[in-house]
Amino acid sequence: MKQVPFLDLQRIHREIRGPLEEAFHRVLDSGWFIMGPEVEAFEAEFAKYCGVKHCVGVGNGLDAMHLLLRAYGISQGDEVLVPSNTFIATWLAVSQCGAIPVPVEPRSETHNIDPDALAAAITPRTRAIIPVHLYGQPADMDTINAIARRHSLIVIEDAAQAQGSEYKGRCAGSLGDAAATSFYPGKNLGALGDGGAVLTNDASIADKVRLLRNYGSRIKYEHQDIGYNTRLDEMQAAFLRVKLALLDEWNAKRRTLAEIYTAQLQNTGLELPSVPVWANPVWHLYVVRSSNRDALRAHLDQCGVSTVIHYPIPPHRQACYSEYSSYKLPLAETLANEVLSLPMSPFLTEQEASHVVEAVRSFPGKGGKQQNEPLPDVH
Ligand SMILES: *Cc1c(COP(=O)(O)O)cnc(C)c1O
Secondary structure: OOOEEEOOOHHHHHHHHHHHHHHHHHHHHHHHOOOOOOOOHHHHHHHHHHOOOOOEOOOOOOHHHHHHHHHOOOOOOOOEEEEEEOOOOOHHHHHOOEEEEEEEEEEOOOOOOOOHHHHHHHOOEEEEOOOOOOOOOOOOOOHHHHHHOOOOOOOEEEEEOOOEEEEOOOOOOOOEEEEEEEEEOOOOOOOOOOOEEEOOOOEEEEEEEEEEEEOOOOOOEEEEEOEEOOEEEEHHHHHHHHHHHHHHHHHHHHHHHHHHHHHOOOOOOOOOOOOOOEEEOOOEEEEEOOOHHHHHHHHHHHEEEOOOOOOOOHHHHOHHHHHHHOOHHHOHHHHHHHHHEEOOOOEEEEEEHHHHHHHHHHOOOOOOOOOOOOOOOOO
């Protein structure tokens, strides 16, 4: 039986094995592994790509967000508005500063943070908003920025899933006061290990993050801050430079596959991704919704189609956030029960996408009607 992987990193790396090996040898032969020319070059290239003045490479996406919140002075007792249905790292970064993550529900169509709910959640202790460009689709940034301006709040994008994604023609990572991103191997721009970056036009924030990532030190053995050790390393930066050059091409392939899914999964009873006119998403994930999700997933598995649930348990239902256990966040909970991510990667073939479509269409349960079944009466 044909097997369709959810995401096959080996396939991606087979395509660029030569350039990756060349990058590896360049760093190996240089004898320089931390904070050197590769990191500097990557930071300049990625800042230019995103349309911001400063990029600071760090150890991972969680640290990128944590260091940014620190750089803005977010601390004990401050409230930070976060999506109720995000990956937990968004919340953890806030908690690591001693601040309080305040969950805000998403829009049901886009799964991105709901600006109306956002405005309603603001209190005198609110300091910042973290919109997440979930699945690679930008949040409604103009509306969010306008709310932030009215209340003097900082806006920090979580762009971990959105490298290359555009909002009204502007690149994710350049849409707020600053952004955190991740180069976890499975992201659209992924390293061969952990990595992350901070993006901003604010020179003083970039400088503060540079200090914090390196023991609070600017001059060797002189320490101004109680900092951390969380740096992007030379090897990962060299690999990322190879991949950055291909990012637009790879995102375009994801868009082609998403178009196939969206065209061919109409009238299957699944709720398909809804893309606002101002969004040009990069399809980190292609997420469908089904009230019969678990049976659909089992059926797809039987057909050789691997799927993943992003995410099965919302942060407020996690053991580490037991103080939120009485919170009622019905949308986050419903999404956790209904979302399913279909296979998506730049090297998924159109034949494989068609196999995924056929597998969904052959699902007998509710939420996956037969291909030629007439539409129910709609008025
Ligand atoms: C991956 C991810 C992160 C965390 O990035 P790491 O590099 O794994 O620490 C944060 N937020 C979102 C939305 C992510 O998808």
